[in-house]
Amino acid sequence: MTSAFQEMAVDMCRSRDLLSVAKQLSVAYSTLERWYYQLAPQRLAQPKEHGAPEGVCLDEFALQKGHKYGVNLMDAQTGHIWQVTEGRSREQVRNALQQWPFRKAPHVVVTDLAPGMAETVCQVWKHTLVVADKFHVIQLF
Structure with a gap:
């Protein structure tokens, strides 16, 4: 796959879930997931181009399942990814929040x-x- 195709696929994931994008593009979910987490940090929105978001989504994700994890901060309204930080311990999350741009x-x-x-x-x-x-929350029921 070309890098332009990978970037397009990652951009599609900003407004849709990875599974639906993978199905639409006929690529394996794990492949799209790998592209997303490799390319997302390079495609972060630049703070100087945007106002501070009112709401942020904070989530952990696997960089390498079972071995390596990360945390991302994403604008809840626009989908801009503001930060991707390696690790998920409380200290690593605290450091990520303290680096808020x-x-x-x-x-x-x-x-x-x-x-x-x-x-x-x-x-x-x-x-x-x-x-x-x-x-x-829905998963609890």
């Missing part, structure tokens, strides 16, 4: 149900509301 913290952070994530967000951004994402 804007002066003001977001008003809302949407994350999964991991207690460590929510607690760390509250420690770093004391006035930010933390909300559990609906995908993880």
Whole structure:
């Protein structure tokens, strides 16, 4: 596959889930997932071109399943990926939040149900509301 095709596929994932993009492009989900996590850091939105987002999604992902993990911060409204950081420990998440490229913290952070994530967000951004994402809440039922 050409790099232009890979970049196009990654761009499609900003507004759609990886599975539907993989099916549409007839590529393996694991291949698209690998492209996404390799190319996403290079395709981050530049803070100087945008205002600080009101809401941010914070999620962990596998760079290499079972071995290497990362955390990303994404604008909840535009889908811009602001930050991709390796690691998922509380200290690594705290460092990622402290490197936030804007002066003001977001008003809302949407994350999964991991207690460590929510607690760390509250420690770093004391006035930010933390909300559990609906995908993880629905899985409880």
